[in-house]
Amino acid sequence: xxxxxxxxxxxxxxxxxxxxxxxxxxxxxxxxxxxxxxxxxxxxxxxxxxxxxxxxxxxxxxxxxxxxxxxxxxxxxxxxxxxxxxxxxxxxxxxxxxxxxxxxxxxxxxxxxxxxxxxxxxxxxxxxxxxxxxxxxxxxxxxxxxxxxxxxx
Amino acid sequence: xxxxxxxxxxxxxxxxxxxxxxxxxxxxxxxxxxxxxxxxxxxxxxxxxxxxxxxxxxxxxxxxxxxxxxxxxxxxxxxxxxxxxxxxxxxxxxxxxxxxxxxxxxxxxxxxxxxxxxxxxxxxxxxxxxxxxxxxxxxxx
Numbered sequence: 060x061x062x063x064x065x066x067x068x069x070x071x072x073x074x075x076x077x078x079x080x081x082x083x084x085x086x087x088x089x090x091x092x093x094x095x096x097x098x099x100x101x102x103x104x105x106x107x108x109x110x111x112x113x114x115x116x117x118x119x120x121x122x123x124x125x126x127x128x129x130x131x132x133x134x135x136x137x138x139x140x141x142x143x144x145x146x147x148x149x150x151x152x153x154x155x156x157x158x159x160x161x162x163x164x165x166x167x168x169x170x171x172x173x174x175x176x177x178x179x180x181x182x183x184x185x186x187x188x189x190x191x192x193x194x195x196x197x198x199x200x201x202x203x204x205x206x207x208x209x210x211x212x
Numbered sequence: 213x214x215x216x217x218x219x220x221x222x223x224x225x226x227x228x229x230x231x232x233x234x235x236x237x238x239x240x241x242x243x244x245x246x247x248x249x250x251x252x253x254x255x256x257x258x259x260x261x262x263x264x265x266x267x268x269x270x271x272x273x274x275x276x277x278x279x280x281x282x283x284x285x286x287x288x289x290x291x292x293x294x295x296x297x298x299x300x301x302x303x304x305x306x307x308x309x310x311x312x313x314x315x316x317x318x319x320x321x322x323x324x325x326x327x328x329x330x331x332x333x334x335x336x337x338x339x340x341x342x343x344x345x346x347x348x349x350x351x352x353x
Contacts, residue, residue: 130229144223164302170270
Protein backbone atom coordinates (compact mmCIF):
# COMPACT_ATOMS: atom_id res chain seq x y z
CA UNK A 60 0.00 0.00 0.00
CA UNK A 61 2.80 2.39 0.93
CA UNK A 62 4.78 1.62 -2.21
CA UNK A 63 1.58 2.05 -4.20
CA UNK A 64 1.20 5.59 -2.81
CA UNK A 65 4.71 6.46 -3.98
CA UNK A 66 3.83 5.09 -7.37
CA UNK A 67 0.65 7.20 -7.49
CA UNK A 68 2.55 10.32 -6.45
CA UNK A 69 5.20 9.73 -9.11
CA UNK A 70 2.67 8.99 -11.83
CA UNK A 71 0.44 11.97 -11.03
CA UNK A 72 3.37 14.38 -10.81
CA UNK A 73 4.86 13.15 -14.09
CA UNK A 74 1.57 13.16 -15.97
CA UNK A 75 0.48 16.61 -14.84
CA UNK A 76 3.90 18.02 -15.73
CA UNK A 77 3.70 16.51 -19.20
CA UNK A 78 0.06 17.34 -19.90
CA UNK A 79 0.02 20.80 -18.39
CA UNK A 80 3.45 22.19 -19.10
CA UNK A 81 5.08 19.82 -21.59
CA UNK A 82 7.86 19.08 -19.09
CA UNK A 83 9.27 15.60 -18.61
CA UNK A 84 11.03 13.67 -15.89
CA UNK A 85 14.53 12.32 -16.48
CA UNK A 86 16.76 9.70 -14.91
CA UNK A 87 19.53 11.88 -13.55
CA UNK A 88 21.63 10.77 -10.61
CA UNK A 89 20.34 12.19 -7.33
CA UNK A 90 22.17 15.47 -7.01
CA UNK A 91 20.05 18.32 -5.66
CA UNK A 92 21.54 21.71 -6.44
CA UNK A 93 23.23 23.82 -3.81
CA UNK A 94 22.91 27.59 -3.64
CA UNK A 95 19.48 27.57 -5.24
CA UNK A 96 16.39 29.27 -3.89
CA UNK A 97 13.79 26.65 -2.88
CA UNK A 98 10.03 26.86 -2.67
CA UNK A 99 7.67 24.84 -0.52
CA UNK A 100 4.10 24.64 -1.80
CA UNK A 101 1.36 22.88 0.13
CA UNK A 102 -2.28 22.03 -0.34
CA UNK A 103 -4.66 19.92 1.74
CA UNK A 104 -7.72 17.84 0.87
CA UNK A 105 -10.72 16.83 2.94
CA UNK A 106 -13.31 14.17 2.24
CA UNK A 107 -13.69 10.51 3.19
CA UNK A 108 -9.92 10.71 3.71
CA UNK A 109 -7.93 13.80 4.48
CA UNK A 110 -4.33 14.81 4.17
CA UNK A 111 -1.99 17.15 2.39
CA UNK A 112 0.57 17.29 -0.38
CA UNK A 113 3.75 19.29 -0.21
CA UNK A 114 6.03 20.06 -3.15
CA UNK A 115 9.60 21.14 -2.55
CA UNK A 116 11.17 22.52 -5.72
CA UNK A 117 13.73 25.04 -6.86
CA UNK A 118 12.86 28.53 -7.97
CA UNK A 119 14.47 27.64 -11.31
CA UNK A 120 11.92 24.86 -11.84
CA UNK A 121 9.09 27.22 -10.91
CA UNK A 122 10.37 29.76 -13.44
CA UNK A 123 10.54 27.08 -16.20
CA UNK A 124 7.05 25.91 -15.31
CA UNK A 125 5.75 29.48 -15.50
CA UNK A 126 7.45 30.16 -18.83
CA UNK A 127 5.94 26.99 -20.32
CA UNK A 128 2.48 27.71 -18.96
CA UNK A 129 2.50 31.25 -20.28
CA UNK A 130 4.15 30.38 -23.57
CA UNK A 131 6.98 32.81 -22.97
CA UNK A 132 9.86 33.17 -25.39
CA UNK A 133 13.32 32.17 -24.16
CA UNK A 134 15.00 35.17 -22.60
CA UNK A 135 11.78 36.57 -21.16
CA UNK A 136 11.95 36.62 -17.39
CA UNK A 137 9.19 35.60 -15.04
CA UNK A 138 8.35 37.56 -11.93
CA UNK A 139 8.33 36.01 -8.47
CA UNK A 140 4.58 36.52 -8.29
CA UNK A 141 4.07 34.67 -11.58
CA UNK A 142 6.26 31.77 -10.41
CA UNK A 143 4.45 31.46 -7.11
CA UNK A 144 1.08 31.63 -8.82
CA UNK A 145 2.10 28.97 -11.36
CA UNK A 146 3.43 26.52 -8.80
CA UNK A 147 0.32 26.96 -6.65
CA UNK A 148 -1.98 26.17 -9.58
CA UNK A 149 0.26 23.25 -10.52
CA UNK A 150 -0.23 21.83 -7.01
CA UNK A 151 -3.97 22.43 -7.19
CA UNK A 152 -4.10 20.25 -10.30
CA UNK A 153 -1.72 17.63 -8.85
CA UNK A 154 -3.87 17.35 -5.71
CA UNK A 155 -7.10 17.07 -7.70
CA UNK A 156 -5.59 14.29 -9.77
CA UNK A 157 -4.04 12.61 -6.72
CA UNK A 158 -7.27 12.23 -4.73
CA UNK A 159 -9.09 10.53 -7.59
CA UNK A 160 -6.09 8.31 -8.41
CA UNK A 161 -5.68 7.30 -4.76
CA UNK A 162 -9.30 7.19 -3.54
CA UNK A 163 -11.47 6.91 -6.66
CA UNK A 164 -14.16 9.12 -8.14
CA UNK A 165 -17.04 8.23 -5.80
CA UNK A 166 -16.30 10.65 -2.98
CA UNK A 167 -16.19 14.42 -3.03
CA UNK A 168 -12.96 16.05 -1.82
CA UNK A 169 -12.61 19.71 -0.97
CA UNK A 170 -9.19 21.18 -1.67
CA UNK A 171 -7.66 24.09 0.21
CA UNK A 172 -6.23 27.14 -1.50
CA UNK A 173 -2.53 26.28 -2.08
CA UNK A 174 0.14 28.18 -0.17
CA UNK A 175 3.72 28.79 -1.21
CA UNK A 176 6.69 30.00 0.79
CA UNK A 177 10.36 30.43 0.09
CA UNK A 178 12.59 28.23 2.25
CA UNK A 179 15.38 30.00 4.13
CA UNK A 180 17.80 27.08 3.68
CA UNK A 181 18.46 24.27 1.23
CA UNK A 182 16.08 21.44 2.21
CA UNK A 183 17.17 17.86 2.78
CA UNK A 184 15.42 15.77 0.17
CA UNK A 185 14.80 12.07 0.75
CA UNK A 186 16.63 9.82 -1.67
CA UNK A 187 15.31 6.47 -0.48
CA UNK A 188 11.76 5.37 -1.29
CA UNK A 189 12.04 2.52 1.22
CA UNK A 190 12.66 4.88 4.11
CA UNK A 191 9.94 7.33 3.11
CA UNK A 192 7.22 5.57 1.18
CA UNK A 193 4.97 8.62 0.86
CA UNK A 194 7.58 10.61 -1.01
CA UNK A 195 8.15 10.90 -4.73
CA UNK A 196 11.53 12.27 -5.74
CA UNK A 197 11.90 13.30 -9.35
CA UNK A 198 14.27 15.10 -11.63
CA UNK A 199 12.57 17.27 -14.22
CA UNK A 200 14.87 18.72 -16.83
CA UNK A 201 17.72 18.47 -14.35
CA UNK A 202 15.82 20.07 -11.48
CA UNK A 203 15.18 17.84 -8.47
CA UNK A 204 11.91 18.07 -6.62
CA UNK A 205 10.12 16.18 -3.92
CA UNK A 206 6.39 15.54 -3.52
CA UNK A 207 5.40 14.50 -0.01
CA UNK A 208 2.04 13.09 0.99
CA UNK A 209 0.89 13.37 4.60
CA UNK A 210 -2.25 11.45 5.50
CA UNK A 211 -4.24 12.86 8.42
CA UNK A 212 -5.28 10.52 11.22
CA UNK B 213 -25.63 38.14 -29.39
CA UNK B 214 -21.94 38.78 -28.84
CA UNK B 215 -19.30 36.10 -28.52
CA UNK B 216 -17.52 37.53 -25.51
CA UNK B 217 -16.18 35.19 -22.82
CA UNK B 218 -15.56 35.68 -19.10
CA UNK B 219 -12.80 33.60 -17.49
CA UNK B 220 -13.11 33.24 -13.70
CA UNK B 221 -10.08 31.77 -11.93
CA UNK B 222 -8.05 32.93 -8.92
CA UNK B 223 -4.79 32.16 -10.71
CA UNK B 224 -3.59 34.93 -13.02
CA UNK B 225 -1.37 32.35 -14.72
CA UNK B 226 -4.33 30.13 -15.48
CA UNK B 227 -6.42 33.06 -16.73
CA UNK B 228 -3.59 34.02 -19.03
CA UNK B 229 -3.19 30.42 -20.23
CA UNK B 230 -6.87 29.99 -20.85
CA UNK B 231 -7.01 33.24 -22.73
CA UNK B 232 -4.12 32.08 -24.90
CA UNK B 233 -5.80 28.70 -25.42
CA UNK B 234 -9.10 30.29 -26.46
CA UNK B 235 -7.25 32.43 -29.00
CA UNK B 236 -5.24 29.42 -30.17
CA UNK B 237 -8.29 27.27 -30.94
CA UNK B 238 -9.20 29.97 -33.41
CA UNK B 239 -12.90 30.34 -32.85
CA UNK B 240 -14.74 33.53 -33.64
CA UNK B 241 -14.56 34.86 -30.08
CA UNK B 242 -14.93 38.52 -29.16
CA UNK B 243 -13.60 40.10 -25.99
CA UNK B 244 -12.22 37.90 -23.24
CA UNK B 245 -12.80 39.33 -19.77
CA UNK B 246 -11.23 38.07 -16.55
CA UNK B 247 -12.22 37.80 -12.89
CA UNK B 248 -10.29 36.35 -9.94
CA UNK B 249 -13.31 35.08 -7.97
CA UNK B 250 -17.09 34.97 -7.90
CA UNK B 251 -17.50 38.49 -6.54
CA UNK B 252 -15.35 39.95 -9.30
CA UNK B 253 -17.22 37.87 -11.84
CA UNK B 254 -20.56 39.35 -10.75
CA UNK B 255 -19.03 42.82 -11.05
CA UNK B 256 -17.83 42.08 -14.62
CA UNK B 257 -21.28 40.76 -15.51
CA UNK B 258 -22.86 44.02 -14.36
CA UNK B 259 -20.62 45.83 -16.88
CA UNK B 260 -20.56 43.42 -19.81
CA UNK B 261 -22.78 40.85 -21.44
CA UNK B 262 -20.97 37.62 -22.20
CA UNK B 263 -21.89 34.54 -24.22
CA UNK B 264 -20.08 31.95 -22.12
CA UNK B 265 -18.20 31.77 -18.81
CA UNK B 266 -15.28 29.49 -17.98
CA UNK B 267 -15.26 29.08 -14.21
CA UNK B 268 -12.93 27.39 -11.71
CA UNK B 269 -14.39 25.82 -8.55
CA UNK B 270 -11.70 26.27 -5.94
CA UNK B 271 -11.39 30.05 -5.42
CA UNK B 272 -11.22 32.25 -2.33
CA UNK B 273 -13.89 34.86 -1.50
CA UNK B 274 -16.60 33.21 -3.63
CA UNK B 275 -16.15 29.73 -5.10
CA UNK B 276 -17.34 28.62 -8.51
CA UNK B 277 -20.26 26.70 -6.98
CA UNK B 278 -21.35 29.72 -4.93
CA UNK B 279 -21.15 31.86 -8.06
CA UNK B 280 -23.16 29.34 -10.05
CA UNK B 281 -25.83 29.20 -7.34
CA UNK B 282 -26.05 33.01 -7.18
CA UNK B 283 -26.36 33.31 -10.95
CA UNK B 284 -29.11 30.72 -11.19
CA UNK B 285 -31.16 32.80 -8.72
CA UNK B 286 -30.81 35.92 -10.86
CA UNK B 287 -33.17 36.30 -13.82
CA UNK B 288 -30.65 38.36 -15.79
CA UNK B 289 -27.79 35.92 -15.32
CA UNK B 290 -29.37 32.49 -15.04
CA UNK B 291 -29.23 31.69 -18.75
CA UNK B 292 -25.54 32.46 -19.31
CA UNK B 293 -23.85 29.13 -20.13
CA UNK B 294 -21.22 28.23 -17.57
CA UNK B 295 -18.41 25.78 -18.28
CA UNK B 296 -16.65 24.57 -15.17
CA UNK B 297 -12.88 24.19 -15.67
CA UNK B 298 -11.54 22.47 -12.58
CA UNK B 299 -9.27 19.79 -11.19
CA UNK B 300 -12.38 18.13 -9.73
CA UNK B 301 -12.65 14.44 -10.60
CA UNK B 302 -15.44 13.29 -8.29
CA UNK B 303 -18.43 11.92 -10.21
CA UNK B 304 -20.72 13.00 -7.38
CA UNK B 305 -19.48 16.59 -7.67
CA UNK B 306 -19.80 16.54 -11.45
CA UNK B 307 -23.38 15.26 -11.12
CA UNK B 308 -24.05 18.04 -8.60
CA UNK B 309 -22.72 20.61 -11.08
CA UNK B 310 -25.02 19.31 -13.79
CA UNK B 311 -27.97 19.48 -11.39
CA UNK B 312 -27.03 23.10 -10.73
CA UNK B 313 -27.24 23.74 -14.45
CA UNK B 314 -23.72 23.92 -15.80
CA UNK B 315 -23.46 23.83 -19.57
CA UNK B 316 -20.21 21.91 -19.62
CA UNK B 317 -17.39 20.52 -17.56
CA UNK B 318 -13.73 20.24 -18.45
CA UNK B 319 -11.07 18.79 -16.19
CA UNK B 320 -7.64 20.36 -15.79
CA UNK B 321 -5.24 19.72 -17.34
CA UNK B 322 -6.97 19.67 -20.71
CA UNK B 323 -6.01 19.96 -24.34
CA UNK B 324 -7.03 22.93 -26.53
CA UNK B 325 -9.09 20.55 -28.65
CA UNK B 326 -11.23 19.62 -25.64
CA UNK B 327 -11.93 23.27 -24.90
CA UNK B 328 -12.91 23.88 -28.49
CA UNK B 329 -15.36 20.98 -28.44
CA UNK B 330 -17.04 22.42 -25.37
CA UNK B 331 -17.19 26.00 -26.68
CA UNK B 332 -18.37 25.46 -30.26
CA UNK B 333 -21.99 24.53 -29.46
CA UNK B 334 -22.25 27.14 -26.70
CA UNK B 335 -20.97 29.99 -28.81
CA UNK B 336 -22.79 28.83 -31.92
CA UNK B 337 -19.72 29.75 -33.91
CA UNK B 338 -17.87 28.24 -36.77
CA UNK B 339 -14.13 27.90 -36.69
CA UNK B 340 -12.14 30.52 -38.49
CA UNK B 341 -10.79 29.74 -41.94
CA UNK B 342 -7.56 27.77 -41.87
CA UNK B 343 -8.07 26.49 -38.35
CA UNK B 344 -8.99 22.91 -39.20
CA UNK B 345 -5.53 21.70 -38.32
CA UNK B 346 -4.63 23.31 -35.03
CA UNK B 347 -0.95 23.30 -34.24
CA UNK B 348 -1.30 22.24 -30.62
CA UNK B 349 2.43 22.72 -29.99
CA UNK B 350 2.88 23.07 -26.21
CA UNK B 351 -0.62 24.40 -25.73
CA UNK B 352 -1.68 21.76 -23.26
CA UNK B 353 -3.66 23.06 -20.38
